[in-house]
Structures are given as C-alpha cells and as structure tokens.
Amino acid sequence: MTQSNIVRRKDFAGGGITADEKSKMDEHSKLWISRAMRTTKIDPEKITPAIESLYEVSGLKKPRVIIVPSPAVMAFAYGFSSAILYKCKNGGFSGDAATRAATRAATYAATDAATGAATGAATGLKNWPYELAMSFAGNHNDALFMLECSKRWWNSYQGGNMWAAYDCYLSACRDVLGLELSVHGKYAAWEQCAIEGGFRVMHEDFCIVSDFPSILKVDEQNRPHCIDGPSHQWRDGWSLYHVHGVRLNDNQRHIVLDPASITIDEIESEENAEIRRVMMEQYGYERYIADCNATIVDSCAIDHAIIGLRDAKLLVKEVEDDEPIVFVDLLNSTPEPDGTVKRYLMRVDPNAYNGDAKRYCQAAAASTWRDSIDGVLTFKKWQDYCPVFES
Numbered sequence: 001m002t003q004s005n006i007v008r009r010k011d012f013a014g015g016g017i018t019a020d021e022k023s024k025m026d027e028h029s030k031l032w033i034s035r036a037m038r039t040t041k042i043d044p045e046k047i048t049p050a051i052e053s054l055y056e057v058s059g060l061k062k063p064r065v066i067i068v069p070s071p072a073v074m075a076f077a078y079g080f081s082s083a084i085l086y087k088c089k090n091g092g093f094s095g096d097a098a099t100r101a102a103t104r105a106a107t108y109a110a111t112d113a114a115t116g117a118a119t120g121a122a123t124g125l126k127n128w129p130y131e132l133a134m135s136f137a138g139n140h141n142d143a144l145f146m147l148e149c150s151k152r153w154w155n156s157y158q159g160g161n162m163w164a165a166y167d168c169y170l171s172a173c174r175d176v177l178g179l180e181l182s183v184h185g186k187y188a189a190w191e192q193c194a195i196e197g198g199f200r201v202m203h204e205d206f207c208i209v210s211d212f213p214s215i216l217k218v219d220e221q222n223r224p225h226c227i228d229g230p231s232h233q234w235r236d237g238w239s240l241y242h243v244h245g246v247r248l249n250d251n252q253r254h255i256v257l258d259p260a261s262i263t264i265d266e267i268e269s270e271e272n273a274e275i276r277r278v279m280m281e282q283y284g285y286e287r288y289i290a291d292c293n294a295t296i297v298d299s300c301a302i303d304h305a306i307i308g309l310r311d312a313k314l315l316v317k318e319v320e321d322d323e324p325i326v327f328v329d330l331l332n333s334t335p336e337p338d339g340t341v342k343r344y345l346m347r348v349d350p351n352a353y354n355g356d357a358k359r360y361c362q363a364a365a366a367s368t369w370r371d372s373i374d375g376v377l378t379f380k381k382w383q384d385y386c387p388v389f390e391s
Helices: 019-036 044-057 071-089 097-104 107-123 128-137 140-151 160-175 184-196 264-269 273-283 285-291 352-358 361-367
Strands: 007-009 012-014 064-068 200-202 206-210 239-243 246-248 295-299 313-317 325-331 343-348
Touching: 019 160, 044 064, 044 184, 044 206, 064 071, 071 140, 071 200, 071 206, 128 140, 160 184, 246 273, 264 273, 264 285, 273 285, 273 343, 313 361, 325 361, 343 352, 343 361, 352 361
Parallel strands: 064 206
Antiparallel strands: 007 012, 200 206, 239 246, 295 313, 313 325, 325 343
C-alpha cells in the first residue's frame, strides 16, 4: 500500500496506516492492555461520576452507583435488587417483607452478597446463595425468584475494563488516526467507565460495578494462566482458574491447587480435550502411561507425512468385562503464538473402522472426525484420512 492511498479526514480514515501510526498504535495497545490488567483498587470518586455521565448521555435518570468487591457479588446483588424492586412495584413480597425489602434493595443486597460470596468461596458451601436470598425474601417462592433473576445478570452487563480490546480499537481511530466524530462526546462517558471500573450491570434505578481483581496472572501471550493457584482473585476471595487460557470450573480447581489428587479415572472420563490435556500435563505423561496400565499398540515416526500424526501413539487399556479404553496421542498441527506445539490425548471409539481404530494411529485419528449432528464417520475408509493442509 503506497503512502498516496492513505486518506485522513476528521470524518474518514482509510487506505492503511503509516509507519508512525503503527508505532503509535503499538503504544496505544499497551496502554489498554495495562488497563485490562489493572489490579489496583477501584476509586469511587472516579467511577461514580463516570457511571452517572453514562446514564445521562443515554437519556436515563441519575442512578444509585454501588461498588461491590467482585463479579460474583455483582451478579447476586443485581439479581436480588432487581427482583426486590420489581416485587415492590408489582404488589410486593408476601407478609411484611415488602417494607424491609424496599429499604434493603441494592445497597444492602450488595453488602450481604459480598459476605455470602466470600464465605462460599472460602468454604465451598453450596447452599449459601439460597440462604442469602431467603434472608431478603422471607419465603421459598420469593427466594427462588431472586435466584432466577441472579442467573440472568448477563442480560444487563457491560464489560468495563474487561472489554479493553473494543475500546482500544475505538479510541485508536480517534487518538491515532485523527477521527473527530460527533459521537465521541457521548463515547467519552463509556470510555471513562472502561478505564475506571470493571464489570457492571445496568438497571434503570441503580448500577452495580465490580472492583478490579487483586490478582491477575497471564502467560506470555496474555492468556489467563496460573499453574499453582487462581489466575484471577478478587478482594472477597472469589477466584477464577485458568491454565494457558483454558478455564477450569469450581470442581476442577484441584487440577492446579492439588495436582497430586488427579486420578486416572478422572483423566479418562473427561470429555473436554483441552481440560484433559491440562490434566495430563499436571499428572505427567510418562506417569500416566505407567499408572494406567495402557499398552502402546502403534506409533508413528517423528517425520510422518501427516503433521498431527508425528510421534503419535495409540494407547489401549484393557478393561475386564468391558470394551477397552483407547486413546490416541496427537500433535496439534497449529503452533502456539510462541512457536511451541501442544499434544492432545483423544478418546477413541475402539469399534470404529471394524476395530482398526484400536490398532492403528491413523485409523484412530480418522475416527475422531464425525458429522456434528448424527455422529457418522467423516471418512468412509480410514486410509482416506490424509489431509494436504492442517490447521
């Protein structure tokens, strides 16, 4: 693209970018990445006027702004508060709960939810959300209504600094390419909310904003990652766990917190290939081969014509009174951004291709390709699985 093709006006930017603009965009990206990675505590004196401005430019009345310690608290507090206000505007809760609920809406809901979230995170309790809802509602049906509202928090949420990639793009058009659009005045309110606050949920009467995490760890590609603890942790103890961007749910956090507790049965029963790979890495590949009593029945050369089959191994574990458990160890043909490649242990149907899937690596790999709807094998013969391009 020649320099002459580049067009810059206040209302239009096209034709590519200059070397100077590329350099400025790199710095602009670093700025927004730092905002996405923020772990310092939220400043009420900055986020409150930003939220109020956002409501004002949206044509909404001035809201009550409530800051909570984590997204978990945000979700429950939003659900409880919106349910309380809805009930109060449409007949109220049963008994004398209406008066009490009206005074505790939003602010108290957030406070009590914070206590519950911290307790639940620390103890692993399963029933604290219901008990918390009951403390507001006063009866079973109203408590369930509040919990259902909490499940729908995502209908009204906005990402704050977690949507930094979106805001980086929008603001670069203004700050680097020189666009000056009429909407930039209103966008400034949104931008300040992205700089000064985390996730938020919007209600016509209030806005609940989450604080930033106190811990946020990433790998060299900026994917959430921590091999021995939470990748994200907020100040009330609520945490998220990731390994190289792979999310582990609450029942899987032991994979990083206590890898010695990972069992062979757990690995072999896991359906998600990414999580199974993380388990294998934590457990140790060689240890798995030794502990699961599997036999390597076939292997491929390191320079196999099919990239995914390079150094592949077919593992068969015989099971008494049942069909064998078969895994094929494959290479991911697409390198990671840093140039490294990952291996995947894929569960295989031992009966596919008249049993050849438990005898040959190529047949096993071919058997993992099926129609997404009816599960029919993609390749009529496993020998037909011979891709000329792999991605």
